[in-house]
Each structure stands twice: as C-alpha cells, then as structure tokens.
Amino acid sequence: MEERAWKILIVYARFGDGHYQVSKALEQQFASHPGARFEVHLVDLFxxxxxxxxxxxxxxxxKSMTWFPKTYGWSYRVTNGMKYDRPLGRWLHAFGQSKMASLLQTIKPDAVIHTFPFLATYPAMASSGISIPTYTVITDYELHTRWIHPLTDGYFVATEEMKAQIAGMGIREDRIHVTGIPIRGQFRGERRSRLEICGEKGLDPDRAYVLVMIGALSDPERLVDSLLKLELSATLLLVAGRNAKLCRRLAKRYESRTEVQVIGYADHIEAYMSVASCIVTKAGAVTLTEAIAMGVPVVVYKPMPGQELGNAEYWDRKQALRMAKDAASVRAAVELAIRSREDAPACRIGQTDASRVIVAEVLRGGGAGRTARRSSELASPAVRIAPAGREAGEALRGFFEIDPPFDTRI
Structure with a gap:
C-alpha cells in the first residue's frame, strides 16, 4: 500500500516578490525530495x-516605499517590539483567521510553513481545537519581532546573529535553525554558457551588461539617465517586472537608445544575472541572496529604511555589495563594481542549500510528534523590544502595549 503523501501548507504574501519566491523554492525542494511524497499548497492568505x-x-x-520612505522606516521601528498577544499583535495576526481555519479543515496539512508574518494559523488552530506543527522562514537579514510567536515549532533564519537575537528574546535555541534564505535551484546550480544565454535572449556575448531591477526602484528615469553616462561601454537591461505602465513609459523614452533594452517580467531572471557584469537593485533579501549566490557584483540603490536597509548593511559589512544613496553616486558604484570584477572576478559567497535543510527538518519535526502542545506552552511569554525600535517604541508604548524586556523562556 502506497504511503500517504505529506500535506504541506505554505502561507505567503505578495508584498514584494521575495516571500513568494521563497515559497516556490520550498515547493521545488519538496517536489524533488527522494524519500517521501508531498502535496504542497501555496496560499496568499491575505x-x-x-x-x-x-x-x-x-x-x-x-507607494510608501517611493513617496514616504522615512514614514515607512519610522513605522517599522515603532512596531519592532510588538508582542503577539497584545492588541496590535492580535489584530494583525487575526487577518485571515476564518480563511485559515477553513484551510486547516479542508487541506488537513501535516505542517504549516510561514514565509510572511501573517500568523493567523495560531488563532485558527485555537478556535478549531487542533494542533499542527508550524514553522517560520524569516525572509530578511534584519529581524522584526512580528515574526515571533511562542507556539512556532521551528524558525529558519539567515544568520547566526539573527539566531542570537531570537534566542535573546526567550525562544529556545533548539527551535532556531541557521539555514540561510531559500532560493530556487537555478540560482545554485551550474550556469549555462554565456553564448547560449545571449543567443536565446538576443544579446551580444561580447558586450557588457548592467542589469537594473528598475520596477522596484524610485526615480527610474533619473537613475537610467545617470547610468547612460557610464564611462564604460555597457548596455542597460531594464527589468520593469509586472509594472506594465513603467515598461511602456521606459520603452518609449529610450526607444532611440541602442544601449538600453527594456524587459517586462522576467521569470528566468537568473539567465540575465548570468550575463550581467553588475546588478542594480533594491535591497530585497531574496534578490540579494540570489545575486550573491551567483557571484554577480551588486549595487543597492537607495535602500529603504527598515528591513531593506538592514539587508543591505548586513552584506555591506561582508563587502559583498556597494550602496548608492542617489542617482549620481550609483554611476560611480557601478563603474567600480564592473572594474573590480574585471580585475578579480567576483567569488560566490558560500550559501547553504537552505531549502533542503528546511524540508529535512520539517519532515523530522512533523514525524516526531503531532501531539497537542502542553498547556504550559499556552502561557503568554512576552517579546523583548528590539534595540532599533526601543526609542520610538517608548512614544507609542501605551497605544501598542509593547512591553520592556523580560526573562520568560519559551
């Protein structure tokens, strides 16, 4: 008799593309697992x-990322210290509770994995009287306390520093696994030849290319105009993503410029990364991880206050990228990145196969015990305020009920 397939529910959100791509990387790994069968459900819960x-x-x-970046950064800092069991935390995690309860009843998953901090699983399980192993994949190099919930069976994090932060908040260390951020196999495997990719994409293999993830960047025209003044001879590949309006606008503006090629959504962005001499992008953790895994020199343009700035600063400390705060400085950063690569080709910074490790741990944890959690685990352990949010948090503590540090261990 054939063994029943494991049912895995992966909960993500489309605030940026990174959470979805991490979910797809996990789905890809589950599908290729040799020792068990999996039925994977990806749900954009919100x-x-x-x-x-x-x-x-x-x-x-x-719009806030383009028009009000400082306001977004302020709100990020203010809420970095929120507790899951206080009004703000309960309100945020209640979004999708009814839908989640319905999914748990219909899919009957053996495990739930969160790649975005909408944690409606927990109130949904409480209202349904069921208990399912749950896991959280933190998709940034900067920790926000919104990811933390005491009933999470396992956290998969990018760095040892983040593990120490979470452990310092009272989470047991054996629940925190340093895996890196999951990326799809095409960013980790052997590259196709430059000649093959250029032939497929209609590119000149003898020409240098700067890949610009323009759809996610502010001041796109000003940025492109600055890059067109590069001293080095290079073609700009402008990836507008799903922003069709921007794609049409850029195509019209630069239709007479042979050194500009406007691209819409590129599902196989790894092909363009393979032939690029440099990539200009925002500081989304997944894009950074993909580019660095492929050894492409990275220039981060105007990192957004909050998790994006944290992501950029993490890799900047490792000298794995350059940051540019305006259109004028991005040109110099790109020229330096290209010249540095010509002098000494970029080395890939080692990345664990995060997806494989996560799938193995979910399989181990889910098989080890699906019994109800002890009632003692249902106590209300608080969450320490992250240092970045402490000063701003003081001002709104009464409203958000964000508590000071505590010593309860989960």
Missing amino acids: AEAHPAMDAIVRCAYA
Whole structure:
C-alpha cells in the first residue's frame, strides 16, 4: 500500500516578490525530495481572505516605499517590539483567521510553513481545537519581532546573529535553525554558457551588461539617465517586472537608445544575472541572496529604511555589495563594481542549500510528534523590544502595549 503523501501548507504574501519566491523554492525542494511524497499548497492568505483590502494595502505599501520612505522606516521601528498577544499583535495576526481555519479543515496539512508574518494559523488552530506543527522562514537579514510567536515549532533564519537575537528574546535555541534564505535551484546550480544565454535572449556575448531591477526602484528615469553616462561601454537591461505602465513609459523614452533594452517580467531572471557584469537593485533579501549566490557584483540603490536597509548593511559589512544613496553616486558604484570584477572576478559567497535543510527538518519535526502542545506552552511569554525600535517604541508604548524586556523562556 502506497504511503500517504505529506500535506504541506505554505502561507505567503505578495508584498514584494521575495516571500513568494521563497515559497516556490520550498515547493521545488519538496517536489524533488527522494524519500517521501508531498502535496504542497501555496496560499496568499491575505489576498484570499481579504482581496479588496489586499489590493489597497499592497498599493499603499508600494507607494510608501517611493513617496514616504522615512514614514515607512519610522513605522517599522515603532512596531519592532510588538508582542503577539497584545492588541496590535492580535489584530494583525487575526487577518485571515476564518480563511485559515477553513484551510486547516479542508487541506488537513501535516505542517504549516510561514514565509510572511501573517500568523493567523495560531488563532485558527485555537478556535478549531487542533494542533499542527508550524514553522517560520524569516525572509530578511534584519529581524522584526512580528515574526515571533511562542507556539512556532521551528524558525529558519539567515544568520547566526539573527539566531542570537531570537534566542535573546526567550525562544529556545533548539527551535532556531541557521539555514540561510531559500532560493530556487537555478540560482545554485551550474550556469549555462554565456553564448547560449545571449543567443536565446538576443544579446551580444561580447558586450557588457548592467542589469537594473528598475520596477522596484524610485526615480527610474533619473537613475537610467545617470547610468547612460557610464564611462564604460555597457548596455542597460531594464527589468520593469509586472509594472506594465513603467515598461511602456521606459520603452518609449529610450526607444532611440541602442544601449538600453527594456524587459517586462522576467521569470528566468537568473539567465540575465548570468550575463550581467553588475546588478542594480533594491535591497530585497531574496534578490540579494540570489545575486550573491551567483557571484554577480551588486549595487543597492537607495535602500529603504527598515528591513531593506538592514539587508543591505548586513552584506555591506561582508563587502559583498556597494550602496548608492542617489542617482549620481550609483554611476560611480557601478563603474567600480564592473572594474573590480574585471580585475578579480567576483567569488560566490558560500550559501547553504537552505531549502533542503528546511524540508529535512520539517519532515523530522512533523514525524516526531503531532501531539497537542502542553498547556504550559499556552502561557503568554512576552517579546523583548528590539534595540532599533526601543526609542520610538517608548512614544507609542501605551497605544501598542509593547512591553520592556523580560526573562520568560519559551
């Protein structure tokens, strides 16, 4: 008799593309696992539970990053210290609770994995009277306390520093696994030849290319105009993503410039990374991880206050990228990155196969015990305030009920 397939529910959100790509990387790994069968369900919980609100919030999120970056950074710092069991935490994690309860009843997953901190799984399980192993994959190099919940069976984090931070908040160390951020196999495997990729994409293999993830960047025209003044001879590959309006606008503006090629959404972005001499991008953790894993020199343009700045600063400390705060300095950073690569080709910084490690741990943890959690685990351990949010948090502590440090160990 064939063994029943494991049912895995992966909960993500479309605030940026990174959370979805991490979910796809995990799905890819589950599908290729040799020792068990898996039935994987990817769910954008907020979009399915509140489609109209999801569209509004995603639009507001994107606009805030362009128009009000300091306001976004302020709100990030203020809430970095929120507790799951206080009004703000309960309110945020209640979004999608009914939908999540329905999914748990219909899919009956053996494990739930969060790649975005909408943690409606826990109130949904409490209301349904069921217990399922749950895991959280933190998709940044900067920790925000919104990811933390005492009933999470396992955390998969990018760095040893983040593990120490979470352990310092009272989470047992054996629940925290340093794996790196999962990326899809095509960013870790052997590259196709430059000649093959250029032939497929209609590119000149003898020409230098600067890959610009323009769809996620502010001041796109000013940035492109600055890059067109590069002293080095290079073609700009502008990836506009799903922003069709921007794609049309850029194509019209630069239609007479042979050194500019506008691209819409590129599902196989690794092909363009393979032939690029440099990539200019925002500081999304997944894009940075993909580019660095492939050894492409990275220039981060105007890192957003909050998790993006934290991501950029982490890799900047490792001298794995350069940061540019305006259109004028990005040109110099790109020229330096290209010249540095010509003098000494970039080395790939070692990355653990995060997806493989996570799947193995989920399989081990899910098989080891699916019994109900002890009632003692349902106590209300608090969460320490992260240093970055302490000063701002003092001002709004009464409203958000963000508590000071405590010593309870989960």
